Amino acid sequence: MTSLPPPTPKKLGLVIDLDTCVGCQACATSCKEWNTQGYSAPLTDTNPYSADPTGVWLNRVHGYEVKEPGQEHSRIVNFPRSCLHCEEPACVTVCPTGASYKRAEDGIVLVNPETCIGCKLCSWACPYGAREYDQSHGVMKKCTLCVDRIYNENFEPEDRLPACVKACPTGARHFGDLGDATSEVSLLVAERGGYDLLPQMGYKPVNKYLPPRARRDATNTRAEALPKPDGSAFDRLFQWADKVLSPKNASARANEIDNSGKLEG
């Protein structure tokens, strides 16, 4: 049924921390690995080893540069993007077959690969590019919120998490119930000012993004707090001692670093 269920009390989703994400692609590759054998499998690649490889991914990590006013260098923000399991997803309501649906029990948005006709209309309706068409199977694919892991009783309780969340080495991905204001993820969103992507579209995404923290730069990094050589008698004594004690070719470099005043602490 592509009519939406009444608002779901439980809203399972992800909270993605743009401050700690290092863009390592571990979530993207583990998502691919898990989902190529799980629900709606496989996630096909075409020409994987040739010059023009393409394939279906349910999670992709973008990189953006942000030019902050008054800063000399741009800042890089790694930006994982997958289905946001929206509360009012037009990707579901436009589906003519009922293959796309939003679960009443937990709000997860899924595609039934047995009934999808591959008309692609749902991918047009998604503002976030979260749906990718699988050419070789003729059906639409999307993030399942690892529905086949999070309720999987064959797993130890600590493994009942989405593959991407499990894989993230910096803990930048959090999974939980965003419908429960007291859940860890909800508290995290409240504390860090988590936000919706493109709220203007009116899809009410469940997933939230945590903004990057204020930047550490020339004015507040520890490196810059180190005293600069000031040419005093002490400085010169230490430089002389350093030169005498250092092996021949290394001393020139040590001096260079010292004089620049930018030795990292």
Place this chain on the structure above:
Amino acid sequence: MHPAYSVILFTTASGAGYGLLTLLALVGISHGEASTLVFGLTSMVIALGLITIGLLASTFHLGHPERAWRALSQWRSSWLSREGVLAIVTYVPALLFGVVWSGLHPAPDLIKPLAVVTGVLALLTVMSTGKIYATLKTIRAWHNPWTVWVYLAFALATGAVILAAITSIFGNFPTFLVYFSCAWLIVAIIVKLFYWRSIDAAPRDLTMGDATGLGGLGKVGQWELPHSVPNYVQKEMGYAVARKHAAKLRKLVIAALVLAVLLMLAALAVPYAAVLSMALALFASVVQRWLFFAEAQHVVTLFYGAEAA
């Protein structure tokens, strides 16, 4: 948006078919009596033929054409499903109307009621095609009040010129039909010009900063794509015709339609000119439909490097 040829063929061919069907129903309502057998059958076969070719073309781009019947199930929420249901339902009164109106089975009393039902359903089908696009908030150029009118106007204009062309071949070519099809061509020109004016005036006020939510920090630009070759989303949603080319093609559409009007007027003297007029109008219809896709920008392009949408 990527202009898929099957979708362009589907919407223009079936649009013209439904337009023709509506006008034949109008003829049935205004005359209230059966046409000649050959003319009635020919025009009904052409109308239903165009519709059927269009519907078949629309299944070519499906990943699973054999499951197409499932698309009839979600008419409560989906305009695509409603379009499918209406398209199928329209066949029933249309075939019955064709049988009585062509005189295959004389039943003069049934001509008018069947014509009304056929005409209304045909127009509703075209409207729901337009609605599929008009309801997508993700594509500003489609989510526009003119979209549905463009679909209706081109269906009726191409239907009218086809009717004029068929009539001109059958010899009995009423002057009224010349002015009638000219009027519809002019309506199509006006509606399309209003549509273009409206989409050009619509603000492109979403930026990459809005899409990523990082705009508050500063100006956001693309640093690295998540993959080495374009993916499905970029190929399907990232297609954009250069503005320069779009402007030329818009002029071509209008020029072809104006020429179609002139040729239709020439048909007052040389009836066969109506056939040329029809060819030009159909050509214009295909080009404007191609542009409808190629000019439309999807909001997801903001995540892939577009500065505004």
